[in-house]
Amino acid sequence: MAVETRPRDVQPYPLSADTLALRSRTWDRLKFEIEYGLQKGTTANSYLIRSDKTALIDPPGESFTEVFIQALQERFDLRTLDYIILGHTNPNRCATLKALLELAPQAVVVCSNPAAIALKDLLKDTEPTLHIIKKGDTLDLGKGHNLEFVLTPSPRYPGHLCTFDPATEILFTDKFFGAHVCGDQVLDEGWQVYEEDRRYYFDCIHATALRQTLLALGKIADKPATIYATGHGPLVRYSRQELLNNYQTWAEKQKNEISVALIYASAYGNTATVAQALARGISKAGVMVETFNAEHAEPEDIKTAIANCSGFIMGSPTLGGHAPTQIQTALGIVLANAEKTKLAGVFGSFGWSGEAIDLLDGKFKDAGYQIGFDPIRVKFKPTDVTLKTCEETGTDFAQALKKAAKRRKPKENVASTSQTANLEQALGRIVGSLCVITTKQDELSGAMLASWVSQATFNPPGFTVAVAKERAIESLMNTGTDFVINVLQEGNHLGLMKHFLKPFGPGEDRFEGVETTEAENGCQILSDALAYLECKVANRMECGDHWVIYATTDKGQLLQSNGITAIHHRKSGTHY
Incomplete structure (x- = not known):
């Protein structure tokens, strides 16, 4: 805007x-x-x-x-x-x-x-x-x-x-x-x-x-x-x-035990732009990124990063039907030094064909690496929609690495586990209303189920909502942006809750199959909501693994006069 x-x-x-x-x-x-x-x-x-x-x-x-x-x-x-x-x-x-x-x-x-x-x-x-x-x-x-x-x-x-x-x-x-x-x-x-x-x-x-x-x-x-x-x-x-x-x-x-080595070359800047969006998504999820421009990076630095990383992603333009020499050299380093247990990914931009992307993807599959996402193929310049999809892809890749690291983590001792469980149970008793936040900026739209919502001010009418850093919608909720908060109705919330709880793929339409109308601020109102408020982000505060968003509202409506708000009860304070 x-x-x-x-x-x-x-x-x-x-x-x-x-x-x-x-x-x-x-x-x-x-x-x-x-x-x-x-x-x-x-x-x-x-x-x-x-x-x-x-x-x-x-x-x-x-x-x-x-x-x-x-x-x-x-x-x-x-x-x-x-x-x-x-x-x-x-x-x-x-x-x-x-x-x-x-x-x-x-x-x-x-x-x-x-x-x-x-x-x-x-x-x-x-x-x-x-x-x-x-x-x-x-x-x-x-x-x-x-x-x-x-x-x-x-x-x-x-x-x-x-x-x-x-x-x-x-x-x-x-x-x-x-x-x-x-x-x-x-x-x-x-x-x-x-x-x-x-x-x-x-x-x-x-x-x-x-x-x-x-x-x-x-x-x-x-x-x-x-x-x-x-x-x-x-x-x-x-x-x-x-x-x-x-x-x-x-x-x-940014320092973290879990890291991704992101290696690319870029002829006209397009591949670099895609790499930037992927890296942004990875870092949003709390995973460290080590980025290497293959045209200038030292081979020993790439080798060290590949040996120490949790996963790696390579990107290349296609020049004359081939990958640049520097990418082919970096590919050799990766294949010689990356353990087969590491998660891999491939992306690239091209004008006509995109053979370099196929080369990288084929080499990694032939070598037995697990591929973290379908190869990203961008023709000419990436659009806003493309970059948002790449960011979400990077976040999904990072979350897969975090889950794998958690599975490998040794179990805590019984005393420590008991103390943690007591805290988790007590914290989980803090309840919140079930809402769906929706937002739209030009061709980009987003939605998420939220229960950490609380009225914060009377004058102006305002409230806070906590948004996890790795949420796709987070990058659409900066200061000055508009959104709608849809309050769900008890007894009529399970369908919407189930829909917005499911994992969406990068770039997937969050509103497919959901009946909506358009608010005056351009964002989506869920037709089956109990009430809605049209809001604007007034401020953001970084709090641990979340952003706390303070928003003001000057327009809203109760859609179901006899309904009551759906409430989220949790047994544990470690997840929603």
Whole structure:
């Protein structure tokens, strides 16, 4: 849901006498990628340092090419541009880079070695002058702007680097500490309002690359920065230390004895997007993900992860009817080192055929591995529906690993079991009304049976509902989203309860065979419900293995005037 509809523009903001932020803004979603799922628009933040030498840091993607170059030309002659510094490379950003180099062919492109390798394919018709950054390198722009570079690679962005300017104490962080939100606010005054957006961004971008994220955070903490100049959203000034600490805490929370090795290669970014959705689903279920881009990962690192993981998933594009060489090499490592008891999965994207997916699937089946899900085959770019299905697939894969680990766990001693049983029985006596939560966002819909529901406020009318982190509906219940809570009727609830209790497959229609009508907020009302309330998520709080959602309501109706609410009685407090 876009916050508002306005033309794309570029918002200038001076950070110092020599440093200008240029925030390319859109109030639309921009991309079908999981990190844009909150649909709050975004800013693509670029930075211009004008000293004895002029450097442009992080040009935006092709959605902003025209308005961004116009904004630059209004401020200086592009023929005087000396450097273009890239925090990361991708086809989207390179469209703007190519347009810049046509107007400023003298500009030197500054990037890491993996980025330089990628640019050879991304800029086939252009031969820019490259300045490749190695560990410890600096770049002197004059007047104290002696830029320092921090190499911070990740599987998705192997060429990622941060840039520190000691003259202004600004660290240009690109993919770190951002949020996909759009507005007029440049700095993070009142930063608590962005906490959910920042956490969501972290979970999508960094949570699935734990080792690399922790290494990068250590390097970033060493720089005496007063501002984190992010690639997206508000710049971080007032919450810098809190956000750095939060990143550390969130990353540490990902550590788990149960882990999945996720190995992929991506020619045009589509396979990487699918990998991201799978990884998001796995991590939601409380299972650690180690992600490897086969084009850049060290074979020994893949070997170690495969030996230690609980399950593995491989993904590949199809190029000329084959899997890339790097995937074939990684496949050999997996087959030689993964025990046959480990759960496996396969995915990939393609333009015409998809032979690479069949290759991986066939090799794993021939080797005797148990396959955790049907191969995911994505033609061209994944849609929102595809990504939601992939996320649910990742969650199901993780839950299968958790169940297997629980079966292998030794039984507790009798005394400990007795104490636990007493607590479970007492906790289970807390009862709740039986409800079905329904929600719809564009082409995505979701539903779940809920009994942890309680009125929380009179003014405004509000209540709380607890949603397990691994629930599919959780990603459709972020702050600002609409949903309907359907209260079930005693004596008429068993059919609906049975329907919504059953395990749904990834992407399966939750409402097939259920009579519904549409609420004013677009979500589904169950025709056989006792009552319904149209609600909006006002806040979320992370509580252990659940999110506690606080929602407000301004519309509802009693559908059965003589009915009473169905109540859920539990014998144990360890499950619903």
